[in-house]
Amino acid sequence: xxxxxxxxxxxxxxxxxxxxxxxxxxxxxxxxxxxxxxxxxxxxxxxxxxxxxxxxxxxxxxxxxxxxxxxxxxxxxxxxxxxxxxxxxxxxxxxxxxxxxxxxxxxxxxxxxxxxxxxxxxxxxxx
Amino acid sequence: xxxxxxxxxxxxxxxxxxxxxxxxxxxxxxxxxxxxxxxxxxxxxxxxxxxxxxxxxxxxxxxxxxxxxxxxxxxxxxxxxxxxxxxxxxxxxxxxxxxxxxxxxxxxxxxxxxxxxxxxxxxxxxxxxxxxxxxxxxxxxxxxxxxxxxxxxxxxxxxxxxxxxxxxxxxxxxxxxxxxxxxxxxxxxxxxxxxxxxxxxxxxxxxxxxxxxxxxxxxxxxxxxxxxxxxxxxxxxxxxxxxxxxxxxxxxxxxxxxxxxxxxxxxxxxxxxxxxxxxxxxxxxxxxxxxxxxxxxxxxxxxxxxxxxxxxxxxxxxxxxxxxxxxxxxxxxxxxxxxxxxxxxxxxxxxxxxxxxxxxxxxxxxxxxxxxxxxxxxxxxxxxxxxxxxxxxxxxxxx
Numbered sequence: 001x002x003x004x005x006x007x008x009x010x011x012x013x014x015x016x017x018x019x020x021x022x023x024x025x026x027x028x029x030x031x032x033x034x035x036x037x038x039x040x041x042x043x044x045x046x047x048x049x050x051x052x053x054x055x056x057x058x059x060x061x062x063x064x065x066x067x068x069x070x071x072x073x074x075x076x077x078x079x080x081x082x083x084x085x086x087x088x089x090x091x092x093x094x095x096x097x098x099x100x101x102x103x104x105x106x107x108x109x110x111x112x113x114x115x116x117x118x119x120x121x122x123x124x125x126x127x
Numbered sequence: 128x129x130x131x132x133x134x135x136x137x138x139x140x141x142x143x144x145x146x147x148x149x150x151x152x153x154x155x156x157x158x159x160x161x162x163x164x165x166x167x168x169x170x171x172x173x174x175x176x177x178x179x180x181x182x183x184x185x186x187x188x189x190x191x192x193x194x195x196x197x198x199x200x201x202x203x204x205x206x207x208x209x210x211x212x213x214x215x216x217x218x219x220x221x222x223x224x225x226x227x228x229x230x231x232x233x234x235x236x237x238x239x240x241x242x243x244x245x246x247x248x249x250x251x252x253x254x255x256x257x258x259x260x261x262x263x264x265x266x267x268x269x270x271x272x273x274x275x276x277x278x279x280x281x282x283x284x285x286x287x288x289x290x291x292x293x294x295x296x297x298x299x300x301x302x303x304x305x306x307x308x309x310x311x312x313x314x315x316x317x318x319x320x321x322x323x324x325x326x327x328x329x330x331x332x333x334x335x336x337x338x339x340x341x342x343x344x345x346x347x348x349x350x351x352x353x354x355x356x357x358x359x360x361x362x363x364x365x366x367x368x369x370x371x372x373x374x375x376x377x378x379x380x381x382x383x384x385x386x387x388x389x390x391x392x393x394x395x396x397x398x399x400x401x402x403x404x405x406x407x408x409x410x411x412x413x414x415x416x417x418x419x420x421x422x423x424x425x426x427x428x429x430x431x432x433x434x435x436x437x438x439x440x441x442x443x444x445x446x447x448x449x450x451x452x453x454x455x456x457x458x459x460x461x462x463x464x465x466x467x468x469x470x471x472x473x474x475x476x477x478x479x480x481x482x483x484x485x486x487x488x489x490x491x492x493x494x495x496x497x498x499x500x501x502x503x504x505x506x507x508x509x510x511x512x513x514x515x516x517x518x519x520x521x522x523x524x525x526x
Contacts, residue, residue: 028265028386060393061286063278064338069255072270079275081388089388091279092269102286113270116255121268 012110012122015050016088027053027088053090057082057108057126060089062100071115080126082106092124130230133372134523135365136165136356137484138240142313142472145350146246150188151196154179154242154352157477158201161238161354166369170356171201173364175234177208180221180241181476186256187245197240214260215425216380216512217241218353218479219519223378225357235362241481242352243474253348257475260513262386274345276387276514277426278337283394284428285339288443292339296324297449298427299343299469305456306466308498311481313349313472344427349472353481373487376505377410377522379403387514398518399436399509406520407438410505414438417460417522418503419489421482423511424467433509434462437520461500464489479510483521490525 016027017040024035031040040048062080078094092108094100107127112120138160145153162168179194190196194208213220218241225237245253258272266276284290300320306312323333323343333341358365360372381401384390390397407413414437422437424430431445439460440448448454454462465471465485468478486506488494508521 028262060388061279061283063275063282063340064335065272065275065278066334066338067254067272067274067336068251068270069258069272070249070251071255077270079269079271079279081279081393091266091271091386091388102282113268115270123269 012112013052014110014122014124016053018049018051020047020049025086025088027090053084053088054108054110055084057084057106059100059102059104059106059126061102062094071117082108082126084108090124092126095125095127131360131374132226132229133358133360133374134355134483134487135358135368135370135372136161137487138164138354139311139481139484140352141311142349142351142474144246145244148244150184150190150242150244151193151200153244153350154193154197154240155200157242157352157354158197158238158240161240161356164370165356166367170367171203171238173367174203174206174236174238176225176228176237177203177206178221178225178237178239179208179210180218180239180480181210182212182214182217182243183256183475186259187243187247187253213517214512215423215473215475216479216510216517216519217476218481219483219508219510219521220380220479220512222355222357222480222483222521223380223519226375226378229357229359235359235364237357238354239357239480240352240354241477241479243476244350245348245474246350250348265386273425273514274337274340277345277428278340280393281340281344281426281428282338284432287394288446290446292341293320293324294446294449295340295344295427296320296333298430299323301449301455302424302427302463302467302469305464305498306470308495309466309471310495312466312470313347313351314466314470318343340426340428346425346468346473349474351472351474351481352477353484355480355483355487373490374524374526375521376412376524377406377408378519379405379409380517380519381405383516385513385516394432396432396436396515396518398515399433399511399520402518402520403437403509406507406522410522410524412505412522417505417507419461419464419486419500420507420509421465421467421485422462422509423478424463424469425473425511427469429511430462430467433511437507437509456498456500464494464498464500479508479519482508482510483523486523490523
């Protein structure tokens with residue numbers, strides 16, 4: 001029997017973190033909960049929950065960068081900072097035509113990027 | 128804090144392209160300059176502690192143990208020596224730790240020398256190396272760089288307070304005017320508002336780097352070094368140094384979230400405000416007592432934001448002060464009389480010490496003609512590490 005669930009695991013994800021003791025949520029991962037001082041063990045993840053950060057979000061600000069670092073063979077890239085409905089914020093790339101508008105609702109997804117040397121990395125893409 | 132600690136020697140090289148020279152030689156140049164200023168190279172034997180500020184020699188120059196190398200290059204064995212790395216605030220952090228070494232009683236004379244040689248790599252690679260100070264997973268991996276953050280930051284400020292791109296250009300014109308008169312500046316050319324904002328070719332001359340930031344809104348990539356000699360003004364060794372010390376009246380640091388997006392308001396620089404409040408308290412002065420300030424302006428928006436956080440202007444009003452020429456030499460509060468990072472240059476590890484050297488020159492009355500602030504009493508320097516997540520504020524006094 002083919003187990004299709006393995007294909008799901010190959011989809012890139014970026015996680016938010018929830019302290020199960022007090023409910024405070026974080027991105028990126030902390031080592032201590034600022035709500036209740038609970039420790040997060042990065043190996044066991046015990047007493048913490050991980051959840052996917054994606055979907056609708058509000059654009060807080062953006063830029064179009066023309067002097068990209070070594071490895072980026074593109075003329076420019078747009079970057080933005082967004083806020084998710086749960087209050088978490090993130091920075092990532094923007095893919096859209098023309099200039100985005102501050103306050104607009106965008107859709108966050110996760111892609112793999114390999115411009116820099118080393119293993120591919122997970123990147124937020126807001127569109 | 129009861130210790131009276133002063134600066135009795137300053138050294139500086141011209142910022143620019145030193146890529147054909149060895150990093151340790153570049154730092155030693157300013158250290159030697161500081162000893163000559165203090166009274167002679169023989170005084171290096173009186174030093175109890177050497178602190179070297181440097182951000183990324185391991186990456187730029189493939190070199191480590193820079194402090195040990197400097198000791199031997201200057202014939203200073205067996206003096207204790209350590210490297211201080213705190214991103215672009217490495218220089219001011221080294222001064223702060225030097226102050227702490229003297230205040231603790233473990234040293235009476237400290238040499239703080241700082242430098243960076245960045246132009247041995249391409250501009251793209253330098254931008255990438257500097258970006259490693261960002262959060263690896265949540266910022267650096269996204270492809271974000273410091274100009275990218277500054278671009279987002281500037282757009283938010285413009286949206287909220289009504290500042291224009293022309294206002295950014297006015298800051299650059301003022302900084303380049305000062306930098307053109309500074310013998311240590313990387314860029315010694317004044318620019319006009321017509322050339323970079325109002326003229327028909329301005330979009331070409333002053334192209335976008337990270338919208339809405341343009342080339343004249345960002346600092347150059349520079350090599351260079353600076354050094355200061357700190358002395359316990361109440362120790363017998365102080366008598367060995369002929370020049371009247373410029374006293375460190377206040378020095379303090381503070382931190383903020385590593386990820387910029389995790390700040391309640393991304394436009395509020397808590398670490399700048401808190402470090403300045405602590406430095407004011409230590410010095411027993413307030414914003415109105417400051418005669419001039421060197422504010423970390425890797426991007427001109429930082430000069431504006433820093434001037435608000437340290438209390439020179441209300442929030443969202445600093446660009447109006449620039450329009451009114453309040454931050455020029457001769458204005459209400461001269462800012463970046465050296466040309467700032469914008470024109471003087473920004474060898475990242477050296478910048479914090481370079482800012483303090485400029486304050487000492489001004490407080491001694493030794494700045495070049497046309498650049499000297501009239502009868503200054505207190506000078507402030509804000510050295511910004513990371514994207515505002517590790518900041519050192521220093522207040523110097525002419526007693």
